[in-house]
Amino acid sequence: MADRWYPMGVPSFSRLAHEVPEPGMLVAHDRALYRVIVVHEDHPANWAEKDRNRLVQNRRAVEERKRHRARPLPREVFYPSPLDGWDGSEETWPNRPRGVELQPMAGGKRLHAGWPHPGWAYWYPVDEHHPVCASCGEPFPCREVDAAKEAARQMVKVEKLMAVGPSCCWHCGEPITSRQGARTFPGENLLLPGGPSPSFHQRKTGGCLYAAKEYEKKWREANPDLAETADLFGPADA
Incomplete structure (x- = not known):
């Protein structure tokens, strides 16, 4: 709400x-x-x-x-x-x-x-x-x-996330090609419980990199053991 x-x-x-x-x-x-x-x-x-x-x-x-x-x-x-x-x-x-x-x-x-x-x-x-x-x-x-309106807003978000295809960015929804840098977060999907591990483009255009960094904050809190691996994603600004 x-x-x-x-x-x-x-x-x-x-x-x-x-x-x-x-x-x-x-x-x-x-x-x-x-x-x-x-x-x-x-x-x-x-x-x-x-x-x-x-x-x-x-x-x-x-x-x-x-x-x-x-x-x-x-x-x-x-x-x-x-x-x-x-x-x-x-x-x-x-x-x-x-x-x-x-x-x-x-x-x-x-x-x-x-x-x-x-x-x-x-x-x-x-x-x-x-x-x-x-x-x-x-x-x-x-x-x-207010609760009904918030439920409707959340449903729109869920439907958008459920429409993300395999090998696609969980921010912009576009495919991630072999030439593009990407960041994948193992473990439970914090955006869509039950969904696959989310990946994000590492490009700044479109807000994908920012979305990845925001997701990483939540991911580190939810996965303190996995987050200890410093080189899990490679250089942070790659």
Whole structure:
């Protein structure tokens, strides 16, 4: 299954990575819903050293923008900088530390999270009228939908591997001729259990050599005794 959950299954970063959550906002994270209860201001006297350093960096960034260009970059027309219009003071600093209290909608204890933090890139504001699974009630896509999609992706990979012919490269699928350098890994096939020992072209074009090196890492972990043979494949860069 996918490592992260995304609203509607579309990989994206949340705007909460650079915009402080607002009280009353409904947010989703890893298929769970939370209500933002309150946002606390941290007094500057309590700021950590890393926050002070970020304040200095942000002030420098604002000064650089003023000195070197009067107009925003093209991307800033659509994604404005949170520092635009900031006067440089601690009290109005857009990235000043704050504490956020969240109440799980399913019940339980409140969560306390600091802001800003990179983790907020995966906490997504959702509309009060958001799509949910009619079967399990989880925000879409639910675990069952993600599992079905992942199973379909894995099946495509298996079918591709099963189509690799004898004496063919297990990366590009093309035949390995006598004139071409190749690398064969004895033992169990780690790409397709039950399949023959895989071979790879040693050419850099097409990614075959890189695929062989990546396979070798897994192969050495799975076959520590065989991997002790230093000259098993000959020169590594042949």
